[in-house]
Amino acid sequence: MSRWDRLLDPADAVGMSAFGNTDAAVLVPVYDDGASLVVVLTERRADLRRHAGEISFPGGRRDPGEDLMTTALREAHEEIGLDPAEATVVGALPPTTTLVTRFRVYPFVAQVPARDPDAWRLQDDEVARVLHLNLDDLRAGRRMRPLPRLGVPVPTVSFTVDGHLVWGATARMIDGLLRRLE
Numbered sequence: 001m002s003r004w005d006r007l008l009d010p011a012d013a014v015g016m017s018a019f020g021n022t023d024a025a026v027l028v029p030v031y032d033d034g035a036s037l038v039v040v041l042t043e044r045r046a047d048l049r050r051h052a053g054e055i056s057f058p059g060g061r062r063d064p065g066e067d068l069m070t071t072a073l074r075e076a077h078e079e080i081g082l083d084p085a086e087a088t089v090v091g092a093l094p095p096t097t098t099l100v101t102r103f104r105v106y107p108f109v110a111q112v113p114a115r116d117p118d119a120w121r122l123q124d125d126e127v128a129r130v131l132h133l134n135l136d137d138l139r140a141g142r143r144m145r146p147l148p149r150l151g152v153p154v155p156t157v158s159f160t161v162d163g164h165l166v167w168g169a170t171a172r173m174i175d176g177l178l179r180r181l182e
Helices: 010-014 068-080 135-140 168-181
Strands: 022-032 037-044 059-061 088-092 103-111 127-134 142-149 152-161 164-166
Touching: 010 068, 010 088, 010 103, 022 068, 022 168, 037 068, 037 135, 037 168, 059 068, 059 103, 068 103, 068 127, 103 168, 127 135, 127 164, 135 142, 135 152, 135 168, 142 168, 152 168, 164 168
Parallel strands: 022 103
Antiparallel strands: 022 037, 022 059, 037 127, 088 103, 142 152, 152 164
């Protein structure tokens, strides 16, 4: 049995519904560093109008006529320079909603080759840097913490690794990935 067998079939995931007004997709790039699985994330620029400074998977809004897996691969190519031919989609996670912007986000998990974090070609106007966080460290840094939602602290899953706080929809996706791979 493959470690990826517990992921959803991408076609089944696309057929699932989630709350939201706008369809978007992200790529969850994963590689094996020999000791653990590592996910590739982006840290968004601090001067952006939306999601400034947040840690997220490469992704974005679906273009008209585009299927969601193509959206995820295109966005990863645009944001971090990942050639779609280097990404083998091995499954998907259930869609999740961004609570503030109301995007319905479909995550596709892809095996990618390992590379140095500085070797990515970044979309300078959106991405500040690429982070490689191993799943063991993410698992160890998992916490339920109150984060403000409309001025009220709401307990939500988050991850802290090496001073990097991952929260929101990205944290929910990572939590789902960890649960499926356990």
